[in-house]
Amino acid sequence: MTELSNVLRIPAAQYIRMSTEHQRYSLENQVTAIAEYAEARGYAVVQTYADAGRSGLSLKGRDGLKQLLSDVVTGQRSYLAILVLDVSRWGRFQDTDQSAHYEFLCREAGVAVEYCGEPFENDGSMVSTIVKNLKRVMAGEYSRELSEKVSRAQKQQARLGFKQGGQIPYGIRRLLVSKDRQPRFVLGFGEQKGLSTDRVVFVPGPIDELRIVRRIFRMFVEQNQSMSSIARELGRELINAELPRWGVSGRWWQYQSLPA
Template sequence: MARRNRKKSTPLKAIDNRTNRAIGIVRVSTAEQANEERYSIPHQKAHIAEECRRRGFELIHIFEFVQSGAKVLSRSTGEQEKILKFIEDNNISYVIVHELDRLARSMTDTLLFTDELAKRNVALVSVHDPVDTSTPQGIMQMQILAVFAEYFRKQLAGKVMGSMIERAREGKPLGKTPYGYTIGPQGFEVVPHEAEVVKKIFRLYVEQNLGMRGIAVELNRLGLRTRKGNQWSHSTVRDILENEVYTGCFLWDKDGLNISIENNHTPIINREIWEKAQTRRNTKNKLGGRAQNQNFLLSGLLKCGHCTDPEGNHVSMAGRTNRKGKYCYKYYRCNNYASKGTCQGHEYRADRLEKLVLEDIEMLIRNGPGMIVDRNIILEDGESIKQNLELYERRLAALDTALEKAAAAYEAGAYDLDFFRERKLKITAEQAELKKLIAETRARLNGCIPPEEIQRRVQVKMKAAVRLLQETDITRAKMYLQEIIDHILVKSEEDLTIFYRV
C-alpha cells in the first residue's frame, strides 16, 4: 500500500502587528487633586512612565484631564474621539492608565472604550489592575469584555431610541433643526429673519414661477445666506420646499414608527401655500425639470407630432441654441431626435413657433372669449382632479401602512396601550375622511362642467393672456402661458395644434 504524505498541522498563532508606541491617560477630579496625593497627576504620570520603561514602550504623549470620570469617555464632550484620532494618526499600540477608574467611573464606558481600542489592535494596560490585553490571558479577557460591551451598547441604543420616541410623541424636535426655527423650552420657535426667507422662497416658487436654481440665484443676489453662512443652492431650496414642518406639522418616521402631529408649533407658511407649492412641483416634474430652467418661452409645452413613447404619449421637445459665427439661433428639437436620431420633424425655429402661438392668443383677445370654443380645450380640472385623486389614494395607502407599523410597535413594546389607541383613532379618522374625499373626487371626475362655468373660466384665462402679452420677463411670461395652455402639438413650423386650459 502506498504511503500517503501527510502535512503536519501547525498551531494557529495570534498575529500581532503592534509597535512599541504608547500613550498614557491620567485623570483627577478637582477634589482628588487637592486632597489625595496618590491620585495626583504627577503621581499617575510617574507610574505610567515607569511602566513604559519596564516594558520597553516609547511613551509618545500623556492625555491629562481634570474633570469627572463621566466626561473623559463621553461622546458629547468629544474627548474619546480626540484620543482615538491621536491613536490612529500616530500608530499607537498601547494605552496605559494608572488604574481603570482613571478612565471613567462607569464600567460600561470603560468596556465600550476597551472595545474601540480592540478594533484598532490597541492594548489597554492598567499599572495597578490585572488588566493587560496584550497577553494571551488579556485576549481572553477582551473576548469576555467584548460580549459585555456589545450587550451594554445595545442597552444604550435601546434607551436612546426610547428617548427619541418619547420626544417624537411630544412633538419635540429630533435631529437637525430646520432653517427658520430654533429650539426653545417648548420645542420649535420661529426665527423671524429666517422665517422671512422661507416665506420668500415659497412666494418665488408659487407666485413667480422661479425654479429652485432660479430662487437660489435670487437669494444670493440679495446677499442672503444660509444659517451656516453659505450661499444658497438648488438642494438647500429644495429641502425647504419639501419640508412640511413649515406648516406647523411635526413628522417622524424611523424604523417602522410613524408619528404625525398637526398644529404642533407655530407655522411659517399656511397650508394653502404649501399645497400650491406641492401641486406646482408635480406640474413642473410632469413638464420636465430641465425644460423649466431653459430660457425658451414654450419649453415644457411642446410635443412632437411625429413621435410617441412606448405608452403612446407624444414625446416632448426641448429648446436648443446653435451659434454660427456672430449669430445665435434658437430651436425646439424633438427629444427622440436628440437622443436617437429617429424623428421625421427633427427641429423647428423657436422664433417662428413662438410667433404663431402669440398670434393665436392675440386673435383670441381681439375677437373675444367666445372664439375659444372653436379651439382645442382641456378642462384643467380633469388633470388637477386626477392629481388630487392620486394624492388622496397615496395618502390612504400610507395610512394603512402607518396603522400596521403602529400595531407592530405596540406588539414590540415601543408604544403603550393608551398611545396606540390614540394613534389608531387618529389614523382611522383620517382614513374615513380620505375615503369620503376619494368618493367625491371620483364623482367630479366622472361628471361634466356646466357651460356657464366654462365661460367664466375662459374670462379668467383671457386676463392671464393679456398679462402674458404685456410681460417682458420670460420666467413670468412662461408662468402666464402655462396657465393658458396645456400643451402644443407640433407637426411643422406652420402646423401647430394648441390645447388651451379652461
C-alpha cells in the first residue's frame, strides 16, 4: 500500500540552503519541514539540491541552485515541482526581479515552485503575488541591513586595533587579550580564541624575525634592490626556511615561503 501511494505521488525536488543564520535554517530542519509538507500535499521528493554555507545575495557560488536551474531549463529532470522552505531560502537578492526571474524560468518549463513554510499558496493569485514580492523585498532588505551592521562592527573593531582576519605578516605574532585588553597569551600556529568576548591583536614577533624584516626594508629602500634579488640573496645565506619571499601583485605586497 505504501509503495502504491508513493507511485501516485507527484515527483518533486527540494532546494535547501543554509548560510550562517539561526539554527532553524539548518539543512536538517529544512529537510524535515519540506518532508512534512510533501507528505501532506502528495509530493515525493526524488532529488535534492543543496547549498551549504552560502549567502543568498547572489547566484555566485551557489552550485546547487545553478544546477537546479540548468536541469529545469534543459529538461534534464524527473520532477514536476520544486519545494523550498520559504522565500528567503530561494534567495535574498537585492534586486527582487532576479528572484522572480528564476522562479519564472521554472514555471515556464512546467515546474512549480512551492514555499513550504510560507502562509500563502504560490498559486499566482493577486494576494499571493503581493505577499511573495513583499517577502522578497523583506529578504533583500534584511541582508542589506545585516551587511551594513557587520561591516560597521568590523571597522569599529579594526579602529580599536583588533585583528579582523587575514594572513599573519612575517615577524608578527597574535596576542589573545580579554575584552578589557588584558593580555592572556600568544596564540600558536593554527590556534584560535575560545571565547567570543576575547580579542586578538598583533604584537612584534621574535627578535630574529624582526632583524630580518628590518634588513629587507634597508635592502629595498637604501640599496634599491628588487624583491627578487633580496629573496635570492637571503636564500643564498641558507636562512630561507625562516624567511618570506616578498613579491608585488598589482599594488599589494604579499609573501610566501621560499623554496628549499
